[in-house]
Amino acid sequence: MLGIVVNYTIPTSSNEPTIETNSHIITTSLKKPKVGQFAAFHPPLPGIPNEKQIYIKRLCGLGGDKIEMKNAVFYLNGKNFDAELELQHSFIVDDQTYISINKKNPITDFNKIADNLYQINITDKTALAFGVEAKKDVQTAPRNEPPVFVDFDTDGAWTRDNFGPITIPVGQTFFLGDNPHYSYDCRYFSFVPEDDIKGVVLGY
16 A cells, blocks of 8 residues: 655656656555646556556546547537647758757657658647647557547547546546657556545655
């Protein structure tokens, strides 16, 4: 059983830019997280006892809420949930744009996918500043990646960036990372029972 106050180190970039890789965070089990807050929980990972893992993600929905992702924008009960957040996504840019962005905002996460094309992981704010927000790498069709919401996606067409709408079952919750193109979250392993939430994040 987790204690009242627990410290964690975040080993991945799944919540950047809000919580950076290797950040130290504090959680408490004395409070219940509200939608919009980060929380620690046991993920229902296939083949792995859930008590063996702790994930930290943003709570994005409760039982009874309707959720949907359209073109990499998350909607909660029909409202744009992302509008007030500073998120990070992948963008496809040419080599000159990559060089320009990298000069002012060093890019640490990128792939060269063609002679003159880069896939870069940057904040939406940076993308807007450099006029590349329309270059977001939005998945409109499934790729060779883990499937999304396999128990709900009846035609197999849902992707990390386009799914739903789904109503969260009573007693369940939905979590996403703030770096959704690099986050393994409820889109892939489905909903988290309320009882498996182990603490709300107090600081990071």
